[in-house]
Amino acid sequence: MGLKILGAKCALVCNPNFDILSNGGVLFKEGEILEVGDYAKLCDKHPKAKARFYKNALLMPALVNPHIHFEFAGQKQSFAYGSFESWLDSVMSERSQVLKRAQAHGQRAIQEQLLQGVASVGAISSYGLDRNILQESPLRVVFFDELIGASADIAPAFEAFSARHALSQAGKSPKFTPAIAIHAPYSVHKDLAKKVLDTHKSPVVSVHFLESQAELDFLKGRGGYFANFYAKHGLTAPHYASPLEFLDLFKGQNLLLVHAMFATKAHLEHAKNIANPTIITCPRSNRLLSGALLNLKHPSAVGLKTALATDGKSSNNNTLFLEELRTALFAFNTPLLEVLPKILLGATLHASQALGLKGGSLQAGFLADFAVFNFNAKADLQGVLHWLLHAHRVLDLYIQGELSGFGV
Amino acid sequence: MGLKILGAKCALVCNPNFDILSNGGVLFKEGEILEVGDYAKLCDKHPKAKARFYKNALLMPALVNPHIHFEFAGQKQSFAYGSFESWLDSVMSERSQVLKRAQAHGQRAIQEQLLQGVASVGAISSYGLDRNILQESPLRVVFFDELIGASADIAPAFEAFSARHALSQAGKSPKFTPAIAIHAPYSVHKDLAKKVLDTHKSPVVSVHFLESQAELDFLKGRGGYFANFYAKHGLTAPHYASPLEFLDLFKGQNLLLVHAMFATKAHLEHAKNIANPTIITCPRSNRLLSGALLNLKHPSAVGLKTALATDGKSSNNNTLFLEELRTALFAFNTPLLEVLPKILLGATLHASQALGLKGGSLQAGFLADFAVFNFNAKADLQGVLHWLLHAHRVLDLYIQGELSGFGV
Numbered sequence: 077m078g079l080k081i082l083g084a085k086c087a088l089v090c091n092p093n094f095d096i097l098s099n100g101g102v103l104f105k106e107g108e109i110l111e112v113g114d115y116a117k118l119c120d121k122h123p124k125a126k127a128r129f130y131k132n133a134l135l136m137p138a139l140v141n142p143h144i145h146f147e148f149a150g151q152k153q154s155f156a157y158g159s160f161e162s163w164l165d166s167v168m169s170e171r172s173q174v175l176k177r178a179q180a181h182g183q184r185a186i187q188e189q190l191l192q193g194v195a196s197v198g199a200i201s202s203y204g205l206d207r208n209i210l211q212e213s214p215l216r217v218v219f220f221d222e223l224i225g226a227s228a229d230i231a232p233a234f235e236a237f238s239a240r241h242a243l244s245q246a247g248k249s250p251k252f253t254p255a256i257a258i259h260a261p262y263s264v265h266k267d268l269a270k271k272v273l274d275t276h277k278s279p280v281v282s283v284h285f286l287e288s289q290a291e292l293d294f295l296k297g298r299g300g301y302f303a304n305f306y307a308k309h310g311l312t313a314p315h316y317a318s319p320l321e322f323l324d325l326f327k328g329q330n331l332l333l334v335h336a337m338f339a340t341k342a343h344l345e346h347a348k349n350i351a352n353p354t355i356i357t358c359p360r361s362n363r364l365l366s367g368a369l370l371n372l373k374h375p376s377a378v379g380l381k382t383a384l385a386t387d388g389k390s391s392n393n394n395t396l397f398l399e400e401l402r403t404a405l406f407a408f409n410t411p412l413l414e415v416l417p418k419i420l421l422g423a424t425l426h427a428s429q430a431l432g433l434k435g436g437s438l439q440a441g442f443l444a445d446f447a448v449f450n451f452n453a454k455a456d457l458q459g460v461l462h463w464l465l466h467a468h469r470v471l472d473l474y475i476q477g478e479l480s481g482f483g484v
Numbered sequence: 485m486g487l488k489i490l491g492a493k494c495a496l497v498c499n500p501n502f503d504i505l506s507n508g509g510v511l512f513k514e515g516e517i518l519e520v521g522d523y524a525k526l527c528d529k530h531p532k533a534k535a536r537f538y539k540n541a542l543l544m545p546a547l548v549n550p551h552i553h554f555e556f557a558g559q560k561q562s563f564a565y566g567s568f569e570s571w572l573d574s575v576m577s578e579r580s581q582v583l584k585r586a587q588a589h590g591q592r593a594i595q596e597q598l599l600q601g602v603a604s605v606g607a608i609s610s611y612g613l614d615r616n617i618l619q620e621s622p623l624r625v626v627f628f629d630e631l632i633g634a635s636a637d638i639a640p641a642f643e644a645f646s647a648r649h650a651l652s653q654a655g656k657s658p659k660f661t662p663a664i665a666i667h668a669p670y671s672v673h674k675d676l677a678k679k680v681l682d683t684h685k686s687p688v689v690s691v692h693f694l695e696s697q698a699e700l701d702f703l704k705g706r707g708g709y710f711a712n713f714y715a716k717h718g719l720t721a722p723h724y725a726s727p728l729e730f731l732d733l734f735k736g737q738n739l740l741l742v743h744a745m746f747a748t749k750a751h752l753e754h755a756k757n758i759a760n761p762t763i764i765t766c767p768r769s770n771r772l773l774s775g776a777l778l779n780l781k782h783p784s785a786v787g788l789k790t791a792l793a794t795d796g797k798s799s800n801n802n803t804l805f806l807e808e809l810r811t812a813l814f815a816f817n818t819p820l821l822e823v824l825p826k827i828l829l830g831a832t833l834h835a836s837q838a839l840g841l842k843g844g845s846l847q848a849g850f851l852a853d854f855a856v857f858n859f860n861a862k863a864d865l866q867g868v869l870h871w872l873l874h875a876h877r878v879l880d881l882y883i884q885g886e887l888s889g890f891g892v
Contacts, residue, residue, distance in 0.1 A: 153861045153870035158821040363814050364873075393810075393873035402801075406771050407815040413566040453561045462561035465772075465801035 079125035083115030084135035086455035090424040094417040098455035104444035107476040134451035138195030140427035145388025146206040150181035157364040160288035178205040193447035193470035220257035226314040230268040257282040261322040280330040280432040287335035354430035361387035383427035444477035487533035491523030492543035494863035498832040502825040506863035512852035515884040542859035546603030548835035553796025554614040558589035565772040568696035586613040601855035601878035628665035634722040638676040665690040669730040688738040688840040695743035762838035769795035791835035852885035
């Protein structure tokens, strides 16, 4: 595989400065970006490189969706929306029904991600039903085997998890990274979490954290909705002295703190002090379950980065990432042209960093994963805004430097 | 045309109580609803009526989009978003370009409305370019000839407006109602507005009102963005002593107050005291231009109803009404299951009332305009929520009691 150059009318670098290049290009080789700059100059400098210029197009790092549950891709109207409590009740009663034909639905969701320009995903796998379809897909996957189990007798859950995780480890490849998700403070016994995290090293760890007022109430005083939840379902309640004790499980970890709308400044600061966290926000899921969106100022006030994700269809009307980003654009209470770069960095650079990957940006040394979209505006922030308002489908998607043959 | 009955698994009445009927039906004749209730009972009671039951469907009053600019349907990325000021600057410089092929684009926008289940529109016509295509369309149209002109020499603008409005009056029909729109306080001389409103009686009047901080600044103290706007464009500045003086133009009128995000409680109360106003909110347009959404509590605090609209593509990424309603669902900061009925009433009953029509609800004496959508959930609020989250296209649309032959 030799040198290649791609260029486009508008190149969205997705670096921290959010540079937008007119007639920009990338030089890459063997899945890695070597140089970024003016397309014509790159071609002059590297005359032997195989070059392609997209005339009316936007070239950007492929999108990164860091939190999605493919196993629940078949959910449509089985789960209740409008309150976290009624949603969780409906999950408890309807889950097994929803998981039927999980692979077929998951396949479609994978195809959908690719068509939206997503090359990398953080896939939360509760049962391992999505492992094979993801391994066989063109996607770059951080595959989070999810730990759940609140019983004080931790041995069975530990064994079952270890068996699942071994299957994932066996499939490890440059494009498939096994990792661990700890479901949530309300569903995982701390000794079980500790044993799993001590036994199996994970490059990154994903946790649902303070997605609801109910969860906060329970962690603070063991009251509220969760006070009766466990007895009702014949389960044991896990026990953490506080949200901080839960966070202490992840000392020194690269951590995806998913949701966190009900996290206080003290929680976020503690997370930052003891670990390397990124906040993952799923706007539509949050609105449908807990009613509220994340206040983007909260993570940034303590110096934490935020990435965006669709979550699963278990808590969303679809997993179209571009639609999620547009909804975020309309729904976040931050000036439009200020939030636009935050949203796009949250779907590229910050999401990739959160997953422990070196992608999501057109920079030397980064992954050669690119998305190309139709683009008819000027190569500036206003043009990028108009692009996002109308983007529905990728034109070409490159993963690991190769045009992805997923039949766009 | 004899008696007809339509029924469906779920009938969304869109009355103030927001009733949802399981296996509900409507009896209607000659474009008017006669009776609403249980489908089977209606059939028993009226055995000669021609009856049709939609098994996996939702039957509701056809949607009503009370504020749309069809003439600007070709706008895609010519106008700047992110601030009202830069948007208005771009409108001034790019408008003539955008209006090219207005009819062809308008035709597509009409088709789009019908496909979304919209039977009635409030069409704001700045130039009369959309008059014929709307008259020839299946849509029920309140056609607002829009008045604009700030010059103290009001005669030319008055003559031009009267000539345009005469053409609309000549086309008046049961489905085409000519009406008047006064563009905005910053663009219409008060003597011109008075003369037009005194000369031509209008069943309802539509005005853009306090869409931006800039407009409020200008009305309060003639400062801000508009202080230099007129000289820059060779125009005369209109003069109102305050927002209240502008509102006084509309004493006794049925009034559509469009946008009003920057209206104070005093403004809204004054409007309510002197006229019969409905607030029309266009969430995506508002977010794209002025950055902010309407706080739904403000109109309801003074007892005003709110209706929803798409506005034109001049200030939106598309005019898909169902997508607008979904964005509203995600973006409004009101509990989800509380805001859902408000949104749906705002797109049916309240929108129809605002336009001076007797539609938007399944009630005896109301217009027999119906939309039928695929529906696979339970006939309850949760089911309706899931429907709105997934609805993309009407199954059948009835206007004036007849199945609309627009080739769905």
